[in-house]
Amino acid sequence: MNFFAQQEHARRQTRKLVVLFALAVLAIVAAVNAVVALAWSWTQTGAVFGIRDWPRGFFATNTGVTLALIGVGTLIEMLNLRDGGDAVAKMAGGRQVPPSSTDLLERRLLNVVEEMAIASGIAVPRVYLLDRETAINAFAAGYNPDEAVVAVTRGALTRLTRDELQGVIGHEFSHILNGDMRLNIRLIGLLAGLQMIAGFGRHLIDFGSHSWSGREERRKQGSLRVVLVLTGFGMLVVGYIGVFFGRVIKAAVSRQREFLADASAVQFTRNADGLGNALRKIAGLSRSIQPGSRIEHPSAEQLSHLFLGAASGSLAAGWLATHPPVEERLRRIYGRSMTPLDAAEMPAPAARQETLPDIPYEATGFAAASVMERPRLGDPAVLPADVDAALRQPQSACDIVHALLLEQGAARAAQLATLSPARARMAEYLADKIAGLPQSARLPLLDLAMPALRELDAARRAQLLASVAGLIAADRRVTLVEFVIQTVLARRLSPRAARPVPVRHHDLSGIRDACRVLLSMVVHLASAGGDAGARFAAGAARLPQAGLSSELALPVAELGFPRVNEALEQVHRLAPLAKPLLIKALLAAAGEPLPPQAADLLRAICAAIEAPVPEAVSASYPRFHWKS
Structure with missing residues (x-):
């Protein structure tokens, strides 16, 4: 399985589908203009195309009102979700698992999430449990990695082994690291905006068909009432058609992101059987629950694109399917068809099992299939x-x-x-x-x-x-x-931690000084024997856009705290696809083997700019075991 080819293909497809969503909004605007124009023309001339000269600002007003409705609907929903991942998890009926939980199943879940977070170098997400859901499912939500949450169903805890649960959590972490969460929340808001068109049409119908007092008043206002009813009916139809196609596009976006997350999860864990067996158990559970990842909560359809598996049986196939068929996902993971597995609930783990050293905090990269197969990079x-x-x-x-x-x-x-x-x-x-x-x-x-x-x-x-x-x-x-x-x-x-950061720099040419500051910091920490110049040149060579080939590392005296903070702020506003170029340059400047001080600095830089920690940095940290 070519993980990176799968990821790049999914990213290209997702960009196309997001453009389609924007085109759908434009199509709705055009359709609403057509509906209002036809209704106005018929009431004024008695013919559908009887008007040649429209009132001043007619189409501009229609367009403005339509866009305003979509915008207001989206804004209201986004305000409802302003708490990010916590709001989404509560919307799905989730209960936050306290970090101090002593329940053995919850403790195992927290351990898996923690080891994944340490390995990827992001803040440990809050963990939510969907207590009433007996099927196997999970989702990640939030605006950025610093305020993400991971939610898991009770069925996932009771039906999956630790390795399978790790595969599921790896899938959700790939959504966090690949930037899917913000896109998913925006899709919820955009669909709510499209729903406003239909809702406004329904209100126009009710208002236009209301029995106004007085025969003379009804006669005078007859034309206006007809316009309102016809316009309302047209907007109702257009609105629901827009919602339908919005859901089709949402489902298509979700399907592509699921393929990307599957590929990333296997790449992260180096264990195809973790996620693979979890999906096989979903297929096995589907014999009694349709599908085996079904979510019973009323918000399941609205949040369907967030989940690991299809949340509703009615959306399990066709254009409205938010997830690819499990069989296709398994073929992409294994390269062949796989049979379903039994998904019966397992006995609760014994108390001693979760305190033995075979439940580590992994900080050496994502864990392999079993403890015996994990890389031993020194004593834990x-x-x-x-x-x-x-x-x-x-x-x-x-x-x-x-x-x-x-x-x-x-x-x-x-x-x-x-x-x-x-x-x-x-x-x-x-x-x-x-x-x-x-x-x-x-x-x-x-x-x-x-x-x-x-x-x-x-x-x-x-x-x-x-x-x-x-x-x-x-x-x-x-x-x-x-x-x-x-x-x-x-x-x-900080108070602004959960706020989305706008992109202000699309390439490294606009943050030349910031690149020089960060390269200089790494060089001074990693250099030994007077090789600072060579290390800086090695890093600068990876950043041709920044134009640092003729520069030297800044003196330590010029790397004050305010200047470094300003550099991090600029890089934080860098386009996501440009950040890996800078991180690779910093790694090149640090050299091999990676000095511990440089590893800590790179970890802090990645945290500051919301970027995943490279594997070379993760591998420099020891494994943690509990003291049994």
Whole structure:
């Protein structure tokens, strides 16, 4: 299976289908103009094409009203979904799984999500459970990776093995990393906008057919009433036709993204049987439930394009199918036809199973088929029980952040003085526990703490960011670790974290200085033996658009915190397809083997610009095990 060929094909098809959606809106505008024109002409002249000179601004007004209706409908729906992934998950009847859950099935789900997040270098998403859904299904939703959620049905927990669940979560993470989530939410809004045309037509019919008082008034207003009824009927028909074709396009977009997500999930996990067997179980379950991924919630149809499998039996085939046939998806994964599998509910796991070291936090790339087959890149880092417990609660997760920032000697004393006595004691206690972990294991702890940190309200988030700034300023210097932690927290917890960022730069030529700043930072961290010039040249050679071939690395003294932040802001507004070019250039400048400090910096840069962490960076971090 050629994963990258599948991904590129799906991307090309998706771009075509999005253009079709825009054309559908234009077609609706034209149809509404035609309907109103015919109704007006007939009432004024008694003939369908009797008018040659239309009232001034006639068609412009019709067009404006139509676009306004679509826009208002879309805006209302988008406002309803302004909380992003959380709003969508609740809309589907989801219940958030607390990070501190001790339920064994929920704990296993959280572990799988956490290891995928660490491996991909994104914030651990919130996890929701659809308790009333017994079929096998899941979805990811949100506007960006920093506020994404992953929702899973109860049936997926009880019917899938851990490897199969990992394949399903890998599929959903591919939606997060491939930028599908924002597109999916926009499709919900656009369909709501198209629905407004039909709703407005229904209101015109009701208003026009209303029995007005007085015979004389009814006679005078007769023509207007006919126009309203005819126009309303026409808009009702056009609106529903538009909704139908909008759903057809939505379904086609969804089908292409599912092929892309399947290919990416197998690529991520290096295990075709994970997702493959989950789909085979959906096929097996379809013998008793049609389909085996059916969602019973009333919002299932509206959210159908988000799910792993077809959410409704009525949409399981034809133009309105939001998902390709399971058989076709299996053929693309395995290269041949596969038989369905039994999807009976499995016994609940024993308590000891989830505390043994065979349930790791993977930070070396996405896991393979089984523990024995996973790459062994050195001894795993054992996560102390106290640290693991602290990561699960909001306040103690803040203490973990404080602990990660503590230095040694007099600097630590100055830092602890900025905290309250209770928080200072807890931070110092956790810092001593974390000290036994490898240096490269520190930053993944921040990823693990994110679900608990997101439970903080706006005031407590601001307080945490302020305390972080105080700890960093205590010794009047900014270390690499401090810069990385502050950058990641600001991107994920600041008030603007969930807001979509507009694209302002379509290629690297418009952010030349930002490229030079980031390349210089990596070069100074990775250089040894006076090879900074060669490393900078190696990175600049990967960025011909930026025109840095004749430049040198900036001196360390010119890489102040404000300038670096400004560079990250510019790169954040770079077109998505241009970001990988910069990341590859930064990797080239860092060289091989990748120094731990450079790996931390690249991880922070990827978090700041909402880009997935490259495999070379993920592979530099150790595996985490629980202490059994």
